[in-house]
Amino acid sequence: xxxxxxxxxxxxxxxxxxxxxxEHNIQKRRTxxxxxxxxxxxxxxxxxGESSGDGGGSSGGSSGTTTDQSLKVAVWSGQYHTYFKxxxxxxxxxxxxxxxxxxxxxxxxxxxxxxxxxxxxxxxxAVTEGQMYNQAQAEDLFLKIRKENIPNLKKVYPYIKNLRSxxxxxxxxxxxxxxxxxxxxxxxxxNDWQTLIDNDTRLTMDGGFYxxxxxxxxIVADQMxxxxxxxxxxxxKVPFKRVxxxxxxxxxxxxxxRWQQMQLRIANAAQxxxxxxxxxxxxxxxxxxxxxxxxxxxxxxxxxxxxTDKREMAEHFLNFMLRTDVQNKWGKTSHQLLANKNAxxxxxxQEAGFPSTNQEYKDFHFPDYEYLSDYSDTFSRKFExxxxx
Numbered sequence: 001x002x003x004x005x006x007x008x009x010x011x012x013x014x015x016x017x018x019x020x021x022x023e024h025n026i027q028k029r030r031t032x033x034x035x036x037x038x039x040x041x042x043x044x045x046x047x048x049g050e051s052s053g054d055g056g057g058s059s060g061g062s063s064g065t066t067t068d069q070s071l072k073v074a075v076w077s078g079q080y081h082t083y084f085k086x087x088x089x090x091x092x093x094x095x096x097x098x099x100x101x102x103x104x105x106x107x108x109x110x111x112x113x114x115x116x117x118x119x120x121x122x123x124x125x126a127v128t129e130g131q132m133y134n135q136a137q138a139e140d141l142f143l144k145i146r147k148e149n150i151p152n153l154k155k156v157y158p159y160i161k162n163l164r165s166x167x168x169x170x171x172x173x174x175x176x177x178x179x180x181x182x183x184x185x186x187x188x189x190x191n192d193w194q195t196l197i198d199n200d201t202r203l204t205m206d207g208g209f210y211x212x213x214x215x216x217x218x219i220v221a222d223q224m225x226x227x228x229x230x231x232x233x234x235x236x237k238v239p240f241k242r243v244x245x246x247x248x249x250x251x252x253x254x255x256x257x258r259w260q261q262m263q264l265r266i267a268n269a270a271q272x273x274x275x276x277x278x279x280x281x282x283x284x285x286x287x288x289x290x291x292x293x294x295x296x297x298x299x300x301x302x303x304x305x306x307x308t309d310k311r312e313m314a315e316h317f318l319n320f321m322l323r324t325d326v327q328n329k330w331g332k333t334s335h336q337l338l339a340n341k342n343a344x345x346x347x348x349x350q351e352a353g354f355p356s357t358n359q360e361y362k363d364f365h366f367p368d369y370e371y372l373s374d375y376s377d378t379f380s381r382k383f384e385x386x387x388x389x
Contacts, residue, residue, distance in 0.1 A: 070099040071310060071317055073302075074126040077104035078255065079279050083334040091329065092320055098313070107132075113141045113305055121307040124314045129298045131369050133169055142168040142303030149315035152322035157341045159361040160299065169301030170318040173336040176297035176364055177212055178352070180277040181269035182262065183288040192292045193220050196269060200247045204258055204267035207251025210383035211367040215296035216271065217242040219365065227296070227365045236375070240382050244389075251387045262287075273297070275335040278348060291352040296365045299337070337364070 075084045081104040089100040103123055105112070110132050112122045128136055136142045147153055150170055153161070160171045179190050181201075188199055193216050196203055206213045217239035218227035229235040249267045252258040255276065261267040270277075277289040302321065304314040320326060327343035330336065335346045337354065345354040355361040372379065 068310070069097065070101055071125065071313060072101045072103060072123045073317070074103045074105055074109045074123040076127060077106055079276055080104075080334070083275075083330075087329050087333045088321060088326065091326060092317060095320075098317075100317075110135055110139075110141065114139065116307075118307045121305040123305050124308040124310045125302055125317060126305055127172075127300050127302050128169065129174075129300055130164060130367060133164060133301045133303070134369050134373075136303055137165070137168050141306055143306055143308070143311060144168060145170060145304070145318075146315060149312065150319040150322070152319050152340070155322060155324065155342055156339045157355075157358050157361055159358045160339055163299060163366060164301065166301075169303035170322060171339045172300050172302050172318075172321055173330065173334070173338060174297055174299035174364075174366075175273040175275050175336055176291060176354075177216065177295050178272055178274040178277055178289055178291045179269055180262065180272045180280060180287060180289050182265070182286055184286050185265075185268040186288075190269070190290045190292070192294065195292075196247075197245045202249045202266070202268045203246050203271065204250045204252050204261040204269075205243075205246065205248050205271045207387050208253045210379050211372065212296050212298075213243060213251075213271065214239045214379070214383070215365055215367060217245075219292075219294055219296070220245070226294075231368065231371055236379075240386055243386055274349065274352065278335045289352070291354075293353065294363050294365070296367070297337070299366055 073089075075081050081102060085102055089102060092098060092100055109123075109126050109128070113126065113136075116122050126136075126142075144167055145153075147166075153166060153170060156166075156171055163171070179196070181190065186199075186201065188195070190196065190201075195201075197220065205216075214230060215227050218229045221229050221238045221242045223229055223235055223238055224232060227239075229238040250257075250261050252261060252270075255272075258270050258272060259280065262270055274289065274291060277287070281287045281289050302318055304311055304318070308314060321330075322340055324340055324342045327338045327340040331338050331343060331349065332346045335349050337349075338345055341358070344350070345356070350356070355363070
């Protein structure tokens with residue numbers, strides 16, 4: 001992320017040996033993004049008449065190139081899809097008369113765009129987390145955002161706008177990695193990740209992709225501030241060693257596996273995402289959710305898909321998604337991180353410690369995929385070996 005010093009370090013790795021080296025580095029990152037698109041995404045488990053000055057307007061957002069008043073939007077499947085259908089889709093349709101057709105999915109979102117004819121895309125708008133968003137940019141799968149059509153980008157937290165480029169996508173929401181735990185087995189406060197180590201807590205951790213688990217291990221490591229061990233080559237081994245300090249009873253590959261580990265009491269706590277966990281908590285009184293003071297997480301960008309004939313309508317929808325009242329409603333429903341600095345997170349999210357200022361957002365150590373691309377193969381092998389040990 002741009003807030004890390006590692007960002008400038010990784011950007012500076014291109015030497016003065018000429019354009020061939022630079023092209024090699026670019027191709028290397030593209031190869032990484034192609035091979036791992038959506039790996040982490042596959043594990044992710046989840047109007048009030050505001051003044052026209054906040055953007056959004058009341059028009060249907062027609063692009064002028066089509067009479068079809070509908071938008072096809074790719075969103076995450078599962079609980080997230082349900083949340084989106086009951087809030088964003090419903091609000092936009094009621095206000096504009098446009099039909100929003102949601103297409104739930106995970107890692108296949110990018111591959112479906114790539115395999116479709118360029119003039120007949122499977123979606124008009126698509127959600128991506130950081131890794132997928134980088135690929136979408138590298139492969140020219142998204143159209144450039146015309147910022148004059150999305151004035152509500154000005155309301156996004158500066159830290160989030162700098163997290164990744166908004167050239168091809170609008171930041172919308174995200175989720176911090178939290179702890180879901182069995183309150184009948186755990187009677188101590190989990191204020192940070194170190195607490196789980198200190199209490200030898202039986203824990204199930206994300207085993208499908210190394211990034212989030214290794215970031216947690218870097219947080220509990222004490223050799224460098226934050227998660228800098230990951231972004232300093234001399235300290236790469238540290239977080240992989242620190243993962244072993246957790247009493248990890250299993251590494252899950254899907255949200256269903258994670259929940260099964262909790263239900264069968266194989267684990268008393270799980271590394272998970274806050275919004276998804278709140279959904280579990282609502283239906284199970286033995287479940288509690290807490291957010292460590294310092295943690296990692298993912299962040300979503302929505303982009304306009306290449307080849308769509310509804311570019312203007314799509315941009316109108318992105319601007320609507322960033323409107324303050326819309327973000328307020330989304331936060332209360334999904335318990336997600338919000339992009340609009342004027343919006344309020346849900347009461348549960350506020351109590352858990354979600355950020356309310358730009359500075360507080362910096363406590364969420366989002367993976368820097370530009371840096372990780374250079375070490376992906378090595379980190380993946382280390383992680384697979386770690387899970388077997």
